[in-house]
Structures are given as structure tokens and as C-alpha cells.
Amino acid sequence: MVCCCYGSLLSSNWEEASVTEIIYPELSYVVQGIYMDVYRELQPGLREELYEEAMTRDLERERLSLDRQKPFPVFYKDTQVGLYYPDLIVADRILLELKAQPELTPLHVAQVISYLKVTGYKLGILMNFGGDWFEYRRIPNYVSDKVSIAPPEVPLRDDDGWLYPQLIHDLLGALYEVHRTLGPGFLHHVYRRATWAELQRRRRPVASVKRIEVTYRGELIGHQECRLLVVDDKVLVAAVALGSINEAERRKFKMYLKRLELQIGLLANFHDVSLQPEVIRVSKRNNEREN
Structure with missing residues (x-):
């Protein structure tokens, strides 16, 4: 974090x-x-x-x-x-x-x-x-x-499990820029749209995910609504505004990673006066085992 x-x-x-x-x-x-x-x-x-x-x-x-x-x-x-x-x-x-x-x-x-x-x-x-x-x-x-927020001093390294250190570093910078510009107090969709806009300004390929397919025993049984961003086809980003991030939210985010066949993501909570984005990973082996 x-x-x-x-x-x-x-x-x-x-x-x-x-x-x-x-x-x-x-x-x-x-x-x-x-x-x-x-x-x-x-x-x-x-x-x-x-x-x-x-x-x-x-x-x-x-x-x-x-x-x-x-x-x-x-x-x-x-x-x-x-x-x-x-x-x-x-x-x-x-x-x-x-x-x-x-x-x-x-x-x-x-x-x-x-x-x-x-x-x-x-x-x-x-x-x-x-x-x-x-x-x-x-x-x-x-x-x-x-009121101003200094850009985060984030070291470029992959020994902490970041997988794509330069990309994660750039995404963290974008998230902090959104928080610095808007401040706290708005709903989820405001921060999600602002994150989208900031990533486009930085010329980062970004796709919106509004629902995911849910399969059981290899058969499609329905869809789960969600509001997520996928950057460079590599990193999942969730921009939320919650009182706190609990383990249930982290488990749900990991579930999205697995179902989208991604290994790493950023869970960013804009609710508070400080931004504390979490870097969350799932192993490739877990994804392969569940597919």
C-alpha cells in the first residue's frame, strides 16, 4: 500500500x-x-x-x-x-x-x-x-x-510483486493526480471517470469493464455487473469511494482479476483525505487452475 x-x-x-x-x-x-x-x-x-x-x-x-x-x-x-x-x-x-x-x-x-x-x-x-x-x-x-498533495515517491522495482513496475508507477501517479485535483467527497463514478480521463491524457490504452461472464462447469450461467478499468491489457484498476476497504472488497477484487485473467491490479479508495491505493496480485497458476 x-x-x-x-x-x-x-x-x-x-x-x-x-x-x-x-x-x-x-x-x-x-x-x-x-x-x-x-x-x-x-x-x-x-x-x-x-x-x-x-x-x-x-x-x-x-x-x-x-x-x-x-x-x-x-x-x-x-x-x-x-x-x-x-x-x-x-x-x-x-x-x-x-x-x-x-x-x-x-x-x-x-x-x-x-x-x-x-x-x-x-x-x-x-x-x-x-x-x-x-x-x-x-x-x-x-x-x-x-491544499496540495505532493506526487508520491514510488521506487521502481519489481521485488515487491508489482510485475509491471513502470506501468504501476505511472498508474499510481495518475491516481494521485485525480485525488489531488478533485479531493474527497464524491461518488464512485466521479473518480472512475476522472481516472479514465487522466489515463487518456497520459495516452495509456484503457478499456472499461461493466460486466464479467460467470461460468460454472464450463458453461455460462450469467453476468456480474462491475465498474472497472483495464489498462494496457495488463492491470485492473478499481476507483472507489468507500468508508474503508475490508477483506470482502479485496476478495471481490481478486475474483475480478482471476475471471479477467489478469495477475495484478490497483484498488484505489478516494473516500478519505489521504489516498491509499493497494497493489493486489493473484498468481498465474491460480488463474490456470480455475480455468
Whole structure:
């Protein structure tokens, strides 16, 4: 596993966001007051959608223009790779991101930074209804310009089972570039399409695999839906956004490798503030034995 993390940068920027000059001070004050009213009245323990509904009603009582789940195109460089639907946009100025979690984390802040990049708004407000007390963070858009991820320093060697060290090295660079550009917070397909676009930019032959054949005793019995990429007819790539990668996910990825008759792949999880792609191999003998 290779890891690249900008948690330290994010922590310092989070602190800076909390002490910087307030953007839209009057509107922010109204939003904060409504948040505190909703928190006091409803208390923690409810679904996030209920807090959103309560916030919406109070914002409308203040006669503020409001957009709920307004779609914004997500671009990876010059390619649209998906849509993002923010919780609330107030007065076409402030993006509101609502959480109902035990506490806010750097990941939540990173997600808002990603969303500000997409929408172009100057200010995001992150508010939590699930904690023991008020948690309210103003996150100005210029913070996102200070977050960067250095390219991974990946040694070129095949004694760790990489099989195609130069190709794997290049693919890792592409995956880190996607994570650096988009940040966390989006759905699987956004990262998969962005990975496709980045590989095309690098002139790497890439094919999309949407389903695989399943045979039993040499006979086709059906198909398994999947969303995978095969690069240079050699390496399988799965771009996902999961809370964590567990052993079941690894077993499934190995199953895809075997059924596609490939020996090595990259399982890349874009969910967190750090990208930790895993290089996974299956032996050629196992493939031959199962065919």
C-alpha cells in the first residue's frame, strides 16, 4: 500500500479558516442563529434530512433565497465527470453542508473544500447536529488553493510483486493526480471517470469493464455487473469511494482479476483525505487452475 496524506496541511488550514475575516458577516450571522435554534429544538439523534428540512423552513421564514440539492457539474480538468448536489445554497452565496455525526473531522472539512472548488462559492459553512454541543465551521474558498498533495515517491522495482513496475508507477501517479485535483467527497463514478480521463491524457490504452461472464462447469450461467478499468491489457484498476476497504472488497477484487485473467491490479479508495491505493496480485497458476 502506498499512502499520500495532506492531513497536516488540512489541519492548519482548518484553524486558519476559523480565525480569518468573516465573509458575508450578516448572512453568516443569520445562518448561525438558525443552526443554533434547530440544534436546540431538535437535539442530536435524528436523520440528517430532518435537520435540513428544519433549516430550510427557518431560512425561508427569513425570506432568504434558497436552493436545495441544486446540481453542479463536476469537472476533472476539462472533462465533466459527474454532478454534485449540495445540501443547501443560501442567497446564491453560501454553501451549507449539514452533518449528523458524533463530531466533525478533517474529512468533513476536506469535502467542503472539494465542493467549494466545484461550485465556485466563496464560503462554505459546515454544521453538525450529531455532537454533544454546537459545531459550526466557516470554510472560505481560498483555503482550497493552499491544499496540495505532493506526487508520491514510488521506487521502481519489481521485488515487491508489482510485475509491471513502470506501468504501476505511472498508474499510481495518475491516481494521485485525480485525488489531488478533485479531493474527497464524491461518488464512485466521479473518480472512475476522472481516472479514465487522466489515463487518456497520459495516452495509456484503457478499456472499461461493466460486466464479467460467470461460468460454472464450463458453461455460462450469467453476468456480474462491475465498474472497472483495464489498462494496457495488463492491470485492473478499481476507483472507489468507500468508508474503508475490508477483506470482502479485496476478495471481490481478486475474483475480478482471476475471471479477467489478469495477475495484478490497483484498488484505489478516494473516500478519505489521504489516498491509499493497494497493489493486489493473484498468481498465474491460480488463474490456470480455475480455468
